[in-house]
Amino acid sequence: MAVFVRELRRNFKPWLIWSLSLGGFVALMMAIFPSIAAQGQDLMELLKAYPPAMLKAFNLDRLDMGDVLGYYATEGFILASLVSAIYSIQLASGLLAKEESDKTIEFLLARPVTRTTIVTGKAAVAGLYIVSLNVVQTVVAYISFEAVKTGPYSVKAFLALAAGGLLIDLTFAALGLAVAVFVTKAKALYPLGIGLVLGTYILSVMAKLTSKLAPLRWLSPFSYADTADILEKGAIGGTYLALFLGLIVALTAAAYAVYRRKDITV
Amino acid sequence: MNAIETHDLTKFYGKSRGIIDLDLSVREGEIFGFIGPNGAGKSTTIRTLLNFIYPTKGGASIFGRDCVADTREVKKLIGYIPAEVAYYDDMRVRDLLAYSAQFYPGDHTARARELAGIFEVELDRRIEALSTGNRRKVAIIQALQHRPKLLILDEPTSGLDPLMQARFFQVLEEENKNGTTVFFSSHILSEVQRLCHRVGIIKEGRLIRVEEVEKLRASRYKAVKVELATPERAAAFVSAVGGAGGAGPAGDGGASRPGAGALPGADNLRVHGRTVEFIYRGKVGPLLGHLAGLEPENVWLEEPSLEEIFMRYYGKEGN
Structure with missing residues (x-):
């Protein structure tokens, strides 16, 4: 409990800054929507000039920019997902690795506390802040939708999209924990975390370019929560949902197992 | 427990x-x-x-x-x-x-x-x-x-x-x-x-x-320092003792004749000009007898620090 409370306090300010920035960004993106919607037809003509592969890569062939949810899914949501995924992997890996990187782990391990309790306390803080960040993003998006919408939209599809964003973040958090068990230098973790997020995002884009590259989608959480898929179905596909949950559980379990058994020297 | x-x-x-x-x-x-x-x-x-x-x-x-x-x-x-x-x-x-x-x-x-x-x-x-x-x-x-x-x-x-x-x-x-x-x-x-x-x-x-x-300190370890008349005498003393140095504690039987050669129990000898320092383990009697035979100018007998005692372990087993 002491570890949980301490980390909750230490990570509050960064969470607040990320939340304000992300909320502000989503609100700003949605504030532009009316002018985009007004040019609806012109914009569609303009998009036709782009190569079809490129439209496919960014789901512009399947999403309607004139619709509030379609617009959010192509613009704000993708960038917000990237940003919150980077936050998630940094938060989770930093929580676990910082003690070793700063050599404070000897202090902690000399207290009567098991390593399982340490990982649980830190993982709980990561989970809590990641869920909170997603709630902020979703609430801001919902309020903006209501303010700028030009017609009805599917709230169910919107919530499925939000759930997809959360699952992406939790997957990267679990990956962050698993990576931080092996890589304990904070300096190495920053570029690694950003690299993993951007790298898997690029894989998800490449997977849509040609059918040859399509199998790449299994390697990227961004593909599991593909915006066009979710908006068409109004839900996350069953296989993808199972993959999300399986990855989150497996990566977290691996982090626990290794952390409990490893030699910790600073 | x-x-x-x-x-x-x-x-x-x-x-x-x-x-x-x-x-x-x-x-x-x-x-x-x-x-x-x-x-x-x-x-x-x-x-x-x-x-x-x-x-x-x-x-x-x-x-x-x-x-x-x-x-x-x-x-x-x-x-x-x-x-x-x-x-x-x-x-x-x-x-x-x-x-x-x-x-x-x-x-x-x-x-x-x-x-x-x-x-x-x-x-x-x-x-x-x-x-x-x-x-x-x-x-x-x-x-x-x-x-x-x-x-x-x-x-x-x-x-x-x-x-x-x-x-x-x-x-x-x-x-x-x-x-x-x-x-x-x-x-x-x-x-x-x-x-x-x-x-x-x-x-x-x-x-x-x-x-x-x-036990270590009160054991019969002594830090000994002797000042002799000349550096030659100091060197002669060391070479005589050095051969038998560290052979173990001195026996009780007075095996060592004063001033002549071996001094069982002496160890870790160091010469600085006319003075010789060493660690001695054993009874003090034979030591004093031996030292008297050297006609020393000055003698110091002290409790050795653990450092000096342990030098034996590190010094020897390291070689």
């Missing part, structure tokens, strides 16, 4: 040696000095006891509880001062002590305040602004405040000025009088000599000897 007990405790980091077959027992209530040069395996032993690292072979227990399986229970009984103090930079001293205390049952603020007074630590200072010495003092307080039954100290005095070191030793002695066992690792023999009841010597990962400090 022993405070610390290890059996065949072995740790390899990959292929590199940490400690090998360490059989150590520290009795409840004693101050035990754990002595060895850097890299001998002192910190490895301590890190294994605290389960920062897992043993490759063998095991250890503290007050009868297994250091790996019952590590949480074990740590309730321990106060630990690390060799290198690293704390959370965003905290003040007060926050760190409170954070540490949260892990143990009971309220320890009064004791923390008392210790802060003894060591002159300002509780409102930020950790990152503290000097090495002040960090060390905070480490002492966090180890002592919850009144542990066993103190594990890894080179605890580095960075402390002599005044604070004296206060620290005084506090350790008080704690020990109240029943606290102290396991004190150091490469500085003189500080251990002052404080400890027994010492264990570790070298290249192996425990090579455990000895009562009293």
Whole structure:
């Protein structure tokens, strides 16, 4: 409990800054929507000039920019997902690795506390802040939708999209924990975390370019929560949902197992 | 029940040696000095006891509880001062002590305040602004405040000025009088000599000897210094004695004729011009007889420091 409370306090300010920035960004993106919607037809003509592969890569062939949810899914949501995924992997890996990187782990391990309790306390803080960040993003998006919408939209599809964003973040958090068990230098973790997020995002884009590259989608959480898929179905596909949950559980379990058994020297 | 007990405790980091077959027992209530040069395996032993690292072979227990399986229970009984103090930079001293205390049952603020007074630590200072010495003092307080039954100290005095070191030793002695066992690792023999009841010597990962400090010092070791008439005489004395040097304790039978050749029990001879220094183990009578035969200008007989005694172990087994 002491570890949980301490980390909750230490990570509050960064969470607040990320939340304000992300909320502000989503609100700003949605504030532009009316002018985009007004040019609806012109914009569609303009998009036709782009190569079809490129439209496919960014789901512009399947999403309607004139619709509030379609617009959010192509613009704000993708960038917000990237940003919150980077936050998630940094938060989770930093929580676990910082003690070793700063050599404070000897202090902690000399207290009567098991390593399982340490990982649980830190993982709980990561989970809590990641869920909170997603709630902020979703609430801001919902309020903006209501303010700028030009017609009805599917709230169910919107919530499925939000759930997809959360699952992406939790997957990267679990990956962050698993990576931080092996890589304990904070300096190495920053570029690694950003690299993993951007790298898997690029894989998800490449997977849509040609059918040859399509199998790449299994390697990227961004593909599991593909915006066009979710908006068409109004839900996350069953296989993808199972993959999300399986990855989150497996990566977290691996982090626990290794952390409990490893030699910790600073 | 022993405070610390290890059996065949072995740790390899990959292929590199940490400690090998360490059989150590520290009795409840004693101050035990754990002595060895850097890299001998002192910190490895301590890190294994605290389960920062897992043993490759063998095991250890503290007050009868297994250091790996019952590590949480074990740590309730321990106060630990690390060799290198690293704390959370965003905290003040007060926050760190409170954070540490949260892990143990009971309220320890009064004791923390008392210790802060003894060591002159300002509780409102930020950790990152503290000097090495002040960090060390905070480490002492966090180890002592919850009144542990066993103190594990890894080179605890580095960075402390002599005044604070004296206060620290005084506090350790008080704690020990109240029943606290102290396991004190150091490469500085003189500080251990002052404080400890027994010492264990570790070298290249192996425990090579455990000895009562009293016995070591009161044993028939003498530090001898003789000033002779000429450097030639000094050299002659050394070459005569040197051949038989370290052959063991001097016999009682007066085997050595005064002034002539071998002096059994003399060891670690060093010449500086006309003076010769050496460690002597054995009865004083034969020594004095031998020295008288040399017609010395001056003679000093002193209690040797542990350092000088241990030079034997390190010096010999190293070659």
